[in-house]
Amino acid sequence: MNWQEYKGRIVFTILGIILAISFLTIGFWKTIFWLLFALIGYLFGSIIDKKVNFYEFLEKIKEIFNIGRE
Numbered sequence: 001m002n003w004q005e006y007k008g009r010i011v012f013t014i015l016g017i018i019l020a021i022s023f024l025t026i027g028f029w030k031t032i033f034w035l036l037f038a039l040i041g042y043l044f045g046s047i048i049d050k051k052v053n054f055y056e057f058l059e060k061i062k063e064i065f066n067i068g069r070e
Contacts, residue, residue, distance in 0.1 A: 003010070022031040047057055061067075 019031065022034065026034075046052075047054065
């Protein structure tokens with residue numbers, strides 16, 4: 001098996017299996033709650049890795065959602 005060619009399929013198949021097991025064992029809403037906090041952690045980790053100013057990050061979020069514009 002060629003990892004470079006199939007890495008997306010392999011990784012997302014494993015993630016799908018983990019997600020399905022989570023739904024079955026802890027329930028839908030607890031799984032969604034867990035995924036939300038994982039996403040928040042990923043975003044903060046990305047900010048730290050890229051050394052992005054937190055206020056610049058908030059401004060980009062505001063631009064995306066058109067917050068503060070008339």
